[in-house]
Amino acid sequence: MQTIYKRTIGAFILILSSCLLSFAQNAKVIEIQTKSTSLVYAVDSNGRLVFQYYGKAVESPAAFLLQKSYPKPDTNRDFSYEAYPTFGLGNVNEPALSVVHADGSMNTELAFDGVEKGETFQGVSETIIRLKDRIYALEVELHLKAFVEEDVITQHVVIRNNEPEAVRMTNFASSFLLLKSSEYYLTHFYGAWAGEMSVVEEKLENGIKVIECKKGVRTTQTENASFIVSLNHQAQENEGDCYGGTLAWSGNYRLTFQVDELKKLNIVSGVNPFLSDWHLKSGESLTTPEMIYTFSSQGKGQVSRNFHDWGRKYGMVGGTKLHDIVLNSWEGAYFTFNEATLTGMMDDAAEMGIETFVLDDGWFGNKYPRNNDDAGLGDWQTNTQKLPDGLDYLIDYAHSKGLKFGLWIEPEMVNPESELAANHPEWVVQSPGREKITWRNQWLLDLSNPKVQDFVYNVFDSLLTTHPGIEYIKWDANRHVEQAGSTWLPTSEQTHFWVDYTKGLYSVYGRIRAKYPDFVIQDCASGGGRLDYGALKYHNEFWTSDNTDPLSRIFIQYGTNLIYPPVGTASHVSTSPNHQTQRMAPLKFRFDVAMTGRLGMELQPRNIQGPDRTFAMEAIQNYKQAVRPLITNGDLFRLISPYDEGGWAAQMYVSKDETDAVLFAFSIEPHTRGIFPTVKLNGLDPAKRYQITEINTNGRSRFWGDGQTLPGDYLMNVGLELKISNQYDSAVFLLKEIN
Numbered sequence: 179m180q181t182i183y184k185r186t187i188g189a190f191i192l193i194l195s196s197c198l199l200s201f202a203q204n205a206k207v208i209e210i211q212t213k214s215t216s217l218v219y220a221v222d223s224n225g226r227l228v229f230q231y232y233g234k235a236v237e238s239p240a241a242f243l244l245q246k247s248y249p250k251p252d253t254n255r256d257f258s259y260e261a262y263p264t265f266g267l268g269n270v271n272e273p274a275l276s277v278v279h280a281d282g283s284m285n286t287e288l289a290f291d292g293v294e295k296g297e298t299f300q301g302v303s304e305t306i307i308r309l310k311d312r313i314y315a316l317e318v319e320l321h322l323k324a325f326v327e328e329d330v331i332t333q334h335v336v337i338r339n340n341e342p343e344a345v346r347m348t349n350f351a352s353s354f355l356l357l358k359s360s361e362y363y364l365t366h367f368y369g370a371w372a373g374e375m376s377v378v379e380e381k382l383e384n385g386i387k388v389i390e391c392k393k394g395v396r397t398t399q400t401e402n403a404s405f406i407v408s409l410n411h412q413a414q415e416n417e418g419d420c421y422g423g424t425l426a427w428s429g430n431y432r433l434t435f436q437v438d439e440l441k442k443l444n445i446v447s448g449v450n451p452f453l454s455d456w457h458l459k460s461g462e463s464l465t466t467p468e469m470i471y472t473f474s475s476q477g478k479g480q481v482s483r484n485f486h487d488w489g490r491k492y493g494m495v496g497g498t499k500l501h502d503i504v505l506n507s508w509e510g511a512y513f514t515f516n517e518a519t520l521t522g523m524m525d526d527a528a529e530m531g532i533e534t535f536v537l538d539d540g541w542f543g544n545k546y547p548r549n550n551d552d553a554g555l556g557d558w559q560t561n562t563q564k565l566p567d568g569l570d571y572l573i574d575y576a577h578s579k580g581l582k583f584g585l586w587i588e589p590e591m592v593n594p595e596s597e598l599a600a601n602h603p604e605w606v607v608q609s610p611g612r613e614k615i616t617w618r619n620q621w622l623l624d625l626s627n628p629k630v631q632d633f634v635y636n637v638f639d640s641l642l643t644t645h646p647g648i649e650y651i652k653w654d655a656n657r658h659v660e661q662a663g664s665t666w667l668p669t670s671e672q673t674h675f676w677v678d679y680t681k682g683l684y685s686v687y688g689r690i691r692a693k694y695p696d697f698v699i700q701d702c703a704s705g706g707g708r709l710d711y712g713a714l715k716y717h718n719e720f721w722t723s724d725n726t727d728p729l730s731r732i733f734i735q736y737g738t739n740l741i742y743p744p745v746g747t748a749s750h751v752s753t754s755p756n757h758q759t760q761r762m763a764p765l766k767f768r769f770d771v772a773m774t775g776r777l778g779m780e781l782q783p784r785n786i787q788g789p790d791r792t793f794a795m796e797a798i799q800n801y802k803q804a805v806r807p808l809i810t811n812g813d814l815f816r817l818i819s820p821y822d823e824g825g826w827a828a829q830m831y832v833s834k835d836e837t838d839a840v841l842f843a844f845s846i847e848p849h850t851r852g853i854f855p856t857v858k859l860n861g862l863d864p865a866k867r868y869q870i871t872e873i874n875t876n877g878r879s880r881f882w883g884d885g886q887t888l889p890g891d892y893l894m895n896v897g898l899e900l901k902i903s904n905q906y907d908s909a910v911f912l913l914k915e916i917n
Contacts, residue, residue, distance in 0.1 A: 208293055209239040210305050210322050212329045215473045217322070218242055219261050219307070225289040227261040227309060227320075229356045232331075233419065234475050259356045259442070262309065262320055262335065264288055265349075272386060272434045272446045274335075274351040279314055280343035287312045301326050315340035328488040330472045332426075338463040347456045351432075351448030353469040357421065359409040362443045364435055365478070367402040367737055372725035372758050374399060374706035375737030377821060379412055382437050390432040392452050394659030394676055395590070395622065396707030403431040403710055404741045406478050407443070413478045415816055416860070420474050422481035423447060424741050426493075426711035427467035429680030430454065453662070455673045467712060479860075482740050483813050489743040490811070493711045495718045496696065497745055500810055501776045502582060503531070503798060506652070508538035509726065509752050510782035513549050515540065516564055521575050526783035528579035530791070531798040534650050534698075535576050536584035541565060546595045552619045555591055556598030558637050573647035584650025584698070589637040590683070591620045591656060605630050607675075609663040617657035625682030626675055627666035635686045642694065652721070655703040680712075687716035700748060706734075709742060719746045719776055726752035726780050727759040728771035729846060729906075732820050732827050735775055744831070745810045749775030751794075753785065763906050765790050766876045767844070769797045770908040773874075774829065774842050775809065777801050793876055800873045804912050808833060808840050815860040820846055824855070826902075832861035836890075839868070839913040841898075843880075848905040858897035859913075862890040868913040870898075880909035887916050 206221035207230075218230040218239045230242045263269040265276040266285025277286045288309040298304045307320040319336040333353040339345050362382040366389055369376045380387075389405065391397040403425035406413055413420055423445070425431050430450035437443055447469045458464055470488070474480035490497030505527040511519055524535050540561075543554025547561055554561075560569050569585070576583040592598050592606065594616065599606065607622040608614050614621055623630050642648055664675050690699075701713050702721035709720055720742070723734050735747055749772040754762045765786070772778070777798070786794050812831035820827035825847030832839040843857055862868065869887045872879055880901045893913075900909050 206290065206293070207239050207243060208305065208307060210303075210324045210331055211235065212324050212326050212331065214329050214475075215331070217324075217331055221290045222258060226258065226267075227288070227290045227307060228258045229261045229354065232355060232357075232421075232471070233473055259354075259444070260288070261307070261354065262288065262318060263354055263444075263446075271438050271444050272436050273349055274354045274446050274448070275318065275337070276347070276349040277316065278346040278348065279316075280341060280345060283314075286314070286316065288318055291317070298323065314345075316345065325488055325492065328472075328491070329474070329484045330470060330488040332468045332470045334468045335466045336463055337458065337466075339458040339460055342460055344457050344459045347458055347464070349451045350456060350464060350466055351446045352425065352466040353447050353471075355421070355423070355445040355447075355471065357407065357409065357443040357445070359419075359443070360441070361410050362435075362437065363408040363412045365406040365408070365413055365740070367404060368400060369706075369734075370400055371704055371707075372723060373730070373734070374709070374723050375402060375734050377733075377737040377740070382435055382443065384437045384439070384441075387435040388432065389435075390430070390450050390452075392430050392450060394430060394662065394679060395655055396658055396703045397428060397430060398709045399704060399707035402741070403427065403433060403447075405433065405435075406481055406740065407435075407445070408478070415479045415819075416477045418475075418477050420478045420481050422472045422474075422478075422485060422741070424470050424485070424711060425467055426470060426715070427680065428683065428708055428710055428713045430676050431467075449677060452676075453673055454676045456677065457671060457674070470711060478740065479816060482816075485741055486739075486743040486745075486814060489711065489714070490745060492715075494714045494743065494746055495691070495716065496698070497718075497743060498811055500806055501719060501745065502533035502650075502698075503801070504534045504536055504584070504650070504748070504750075504778035505532045505783065506536045506538055506750065506778060506780050508586075509757055509780045511538075511540075513540035517567060517571065520572055523783060524576055524579050524581055526786075527779075528581055530783060530786075530795050531802070532581070532779060532783075534582040534584055536586065536650055536652055537572065538586040538652065539588075539654075541569070541585070543596070545597055546593065551593075553593050553595035555588060555593040555620050556596040556623075558587070558589075558641070569645050570647065573645060577647060582649040583647060584652060585641065585648055586652045586654060587637060587641070588654040588656060589634040590623050590625060592623055593620050604665045605633070607659060607661070607663060607679075608665065609661050610665070612661065615660045617660065620657055622657060622659060624664050624666055624679070625686070626664050626678035627682070629666075631682050631686050635689050638686075638690055639693065642697070650698045650700070652700040652702055653717075655708060684712070684716075687713075691716055706738070709738070714742070714746065717746075719748050721748050722775070725758045726750050727756040727761055728763050728768045729761060730759060731771050732844060732846060736816070736820055736827070739775075739814060744775050744814055747775035748778055749773075750778040750780035752779075753781040765793060766797075766874055767906040767908045769794065770842060770874055770910050771844065773797070773801050773805050773809075773910065777806070793874070797874050800910075804838075804873070805831075805840050805910075808838060812839070813861055817841075817857055817860060818843075818855065820844075825849060826855040828855070828857045830859060830861065836861070836863040836866065837915040841909075841911040841913065843900050843902060843909045845902040845905060845907040849903045851903065854899050854901055854903055856897045856899045858895065859893040862894055862913070863915075864889070864891035864894060866890045866915050868893065869916045871912045871914070872909060873912055874910045880907070881911065
């Protein structure tokens with residue numbers, strides 16, 4: 179009898195599912211799926227595209243058609259939320275789109291007009307949903323890509339004006355996301371020069387929380403267009419529902435988080451509308467930046483790993499390739515150098531096992547020599563007084579030592595004291611009749627102007643054509659936009675400047691990548707001032723911060739790697755006392771911290787001698803042999819946050835097959851004698867056994883079990899007590915599966 183009952187219930191569920199599926203096909207439920215997540219829209223009886231759900235994968239999205247919305251009091255509208263909310267369709271919350279039509283109407287009402295699905299390439303599917311205004315010939319396309327294995331969904335919007343006259347758009351966001359919970363906790367980022375990507379978490383209350391930038395350039399120096407939202411409680415590392423979002427845009431941005439009167443969270447993300455009204459002419463279209471989302475039911479740790487997997491594969495150049503160890507000349511020489519200074523640095527670099535030497539600022543300018551930051555920027559000729567034998571001599575010398583050669587440029591900027599400024603004053607971003615404001619003694623070139631785009635492209639291309647031995651470029655940008663204005667744009671389109679500058683920059687990047695697809699370019703803007711997936715897609719790595727102090731870097735890189743891949747995180751060993759903070763730290767601590775990212779050096783290497791030199795050479799070899807592959811393609815597990823009470827930090831990287839791992843642990847505060855941390859590992863196979871080997875020991879072990887083999891479940895459940903207690907104590911361990 180029980181068997182018959184089970185069969186009957188099973189048949190009923192099958193019939194119900196079939197009916198729901200048929201109903202869904204007729205009623206247009208639209209689901210975007212990844213391996214573990216679902217994003218669901220539906221077309222309601224009024225023809226509106228309604229946001230239904232984003233979160234853990236659902237097997238029967240058609241069930242959403244049974245969901246009813248309550249009518250709003252005193253109106254014929256219900257409480258449904260549009261997938262792309264506009265001003266003028268009963269939406270009283272923050273709109274994604276607002277348009278002033280030629281007849282003065284400020285209302286836009288979008289209705290569903292069709293959907294297309296297709297496989298763009300392996301593992302990535304694209305859904306295009308077409309919407310159309312009920313009265314005007316204005317069309318909107320929602321483009322959604324699902325990256326199946328990475329559990330990432332991206333969205334951008336194409337807005338097309340088929341009206342007979344131009345329209346003025348005052349908001350044109352990339353996406354809208356609706357979350358439903360009793361409480362919402364927002365993790366976001368703040369900072370300054372030398373203190374980027376600091377982390378703060380706050381509970382969202384009724385009203386609108388805004389994260390935005392109006393700087394035009396270096397837009398991530400003090401904020402970042404990224405976030406994590408946790409439902410019901412503060413974000414946990416390994417449990418709970420968490421949503422991650424990041425905007426791929428290097429210009430002004432605005433993210434709004436509105437807990438509305440119904441206690442639902444409305445998230446609108448895209449270009450900042452501040453002084454950015456866009457006049458869309460008849461027959462023209464505008465494509466918005468891409469918004470990137472991921473969801474995890476296993477806490478913010480999995481949010482990060484999803485972003486890292488996506489970023490390595492789709493969000494940067496060469497994200498799965500091993501990166502060279504770089505010696506950058508800046509903190510070791512600054513502007514004061516000659517050929518002997520640089521060749522001496524190369525000698526030491528080659529002996530220590532470094533793979534690329536990068537000549538930073540100060541190598542160019544003749545009429546206005548670049549001996550400080552006052553002059554020469556824009557005049558990209560080799561300084562013959564400092565380098566009488568030219569760049570090719572240095573390139574050949576580097577190659578003779580087995581090193582690659584790299585160079586610093588800042589092609590978007592110009593000093594007032596330069597030949598470029600004298601020859602092309604009209605290329606400078608300016609407000610006619612007003613004094614041109616300098617920042618770091620320089621002006622900004624107007625990349626909305628195609629002639630400036632050609633110039634910037636040619637700076638890069640000419641260097642590589644004239645000096646084909648160059649194999650690395652550090653691309654810097656050292657000022658904001660304080661005074662917007664373009665001599666190129668017509669007076670009626672000055673508000674287009676903010677968007678057109680960034681589009682111009684991307685056009686240059688695109689031309690470079692078309693000719694030099696695999697060339698190594700570092701993304702830098704006074705440190706982390708251009709850290710976003712819009713720029714990173716054209717770069718191989720990013721300069722995380724000008725602050726190379728290891729204690730500062732633990733915090734900076736913790737925040738950075740919540741969103742961006744460790745493989746791109748340039749992390750350099752510098753001198754002690756540190757040039758930014760004046761803090762003194764042991765060489766071991768400096769190396770151990772730098773090895774958590776893309777290891778490099780930022781000092782005069784001849785100053786490392788004796789036992790320190792031996793240690794540095796061994797650490798570099800350890801990084802190459804065992805650590806670098808895990809930083810490149812392994813999974814990051816944060817074990818102890820530096821923001822937690824206790825004064826320790828710990829993290830580890832685990833290979834995808836769980837056979838190898840590296841553990842880093844740091845004492846970031848002084849502790850009472852005998853007080854040591856117990857670190858519980860994560861990401862291992864509990865059924866496997868792992869041999870533990872400490873590296874970078876510098877003469878003493880920090881763990882009683884060095885060389886021992888321990889079970890994975892013991893390492894994750896019991897953990898390791900490490901003998902690190904004094905401030906700047908640190909330890910690094912390799913773990914390898916033993917059969």
